[in-house]
Amino acid sequence: MTLTAILEAHGGPEQFKLVDLDVGAPAKGEVRIAHKAIGLNFIDVYQRTGLYPMQLPHAMGMEAAGVIEAVGEGVTHLKVGDRAAYASNPPGAYSEARVMPAAQVCPLPEGISFEEGAAMMLKGMTVEYLFHRTTPLKAGDTVLFHAAAGGVGLLACQWARSEGITLIGTAGTDEKCELALAHGATHCLNYRTQDWAKQVRELTHGKGVDAVMDSVGKDTFEGSLDCLKPLGMMMSFGNASGPVPPFDIGLLGKKGSLKITRPTLFTHIGDHATCQAMAKHLAQKVLAGDVKITIGQRFGLRDVADAHRALEARETTGCTILEV
Known part of the structure; x- marks a missing residue:
């Protein structure tokens, strides 16, 4: 069983509910990833409030980094034990582990920490498409x-x-x-x-x-x-x-x-090859020292509601992560 933050109704941060879920094994084209750190983004707020409606109940969160625990049939760019990070649909990153489509999960180079990986993917690939693809x-x-x-x-x-x-x-x-x-x-x-x-x-x-x-x-x-x-x-x-x-x-x-x-990030990363190229470009910028990932706030996974309150109140600077 794995701790997961889900939403049963749109509304304020108090709508988050912590539950234990059975993660299961990955199917064809999927991976199971054990999270080490989770990123927070404003799109999470939009989904929670219903500005971007979701079919509920649903797990929340779009971005995380961790270690690949299992690989489904047909997945060739990742293997068990690989460090990996992602920003992708469907939501579900607010969890200790999850099964998810593999196409938008990207290798995380050794020179980038799990915290940096969780904080950089959605925001960094957004910057990549704004400056290079728009x-x-x-x-x-x-x-x-x-x-x-x-x-x-x-x-x-x-x-x-x-x-x-x-x-x-x-x-x-x-x-x-x-x-x-x-x-x-x-x-x-x-x-x-x-x-x-x-x-x-x-x-x-x-x-x-x-x-x-x-x-x-x-x-x-x-x-x-x-x-x-x-x-x-x-x-x-x-x-x-x-x-x-x-x-x-x-x-x-x-x-x-x-x-x-x-534009939206998810249009750009919808293509597997484009997503991997964007993530590689971002990693190159980070490894070269051109871009440093500033983590301004850390919250525990159980404190996700407090993290959302701080994000909405504009009390945060840089990136915010949930520690697993």
């Missing part, structure tokens, strides 16, 4: 990145620096701005005390940025459009402040023939 970006370009001191944001700051890209970040406190700057942001604006859209225009000498990477959603969407240069790309990849309301698509023409996309 719109052409090159050294010398400028991007605006909201929530730059969060788990994804601190990775993005480092990634941009390693690619020679200027990153203008936003964060909610001066301390978080300092953290983003220390991780590679070229500039960071306190959105509570500064007119950040105006400041971005000033920092770019009125030209605007090549791309906006926005996981905040409702509160930043309109200002983000105003920060883009003509033909710039708006990447809306999250809804931390709530979903973006309907808008007149004609605004994109009026503001400079802007482009907009709503």
Whole structure:
């Protein structure tokens, strides 16, 4: 039996229920992985609240790292005893062990700890697709990145620096701005005390940025459009402040023939080969020291509700993990 956090009804963190489940053996195309550390992400909050509805009851969690205990028929990229990490559907990472599809489970190099592996996969592969698979970006370009001191944001700051890209970040406190700057942001604006859209225009000498990477959603969407240069790309990849309301698509023409996309990691990693390539690229960045994984908070698996409360209250910096 294995301890697992499940959800029986959408709602607040108090909806989590800890149960013991029989994990069983992997079927064809599956593996059984014993978790050493588990990652927390805002998509977990969206699923818990029902913003992203799930068929309930269901185990929760999208990201973890551990050791492969058993391998089903047809799995060739992993074997028993391998260190591995993943970010993938279906949810179920909030557990001591689980059986899951093998295609999106990736080898974890020896030079990366289980804690780092659990903290980096969803956030790091998100940064990988934002910078390399969404719109052409090159050294010398400028991007605006909201929530730059969060788990994804601190990775993005480092990634941009390693690619020679200027990153203008936003964060909610001066301390978080300092953290983003220390991780590679070229500039960071306190959105509570500064007119950040105006400041971005000033920092770019009125030209605007090549791309906006926005996981905040409702509160930043309109200002983000105003920060883009003509033909710039708006990447809306999250809804931390709530979903973006309907808008007149004609605004994109009026503001400079802007482009907009709503990408998801799970589209990109749906293909096995692409997923493995993205994970390998991320691991290379970490092993080279270009990207360091900052774990700001640790909670026990039994304290998952407290972890969610801290995440929603914006009380976290960097990555948050559950220790098994």
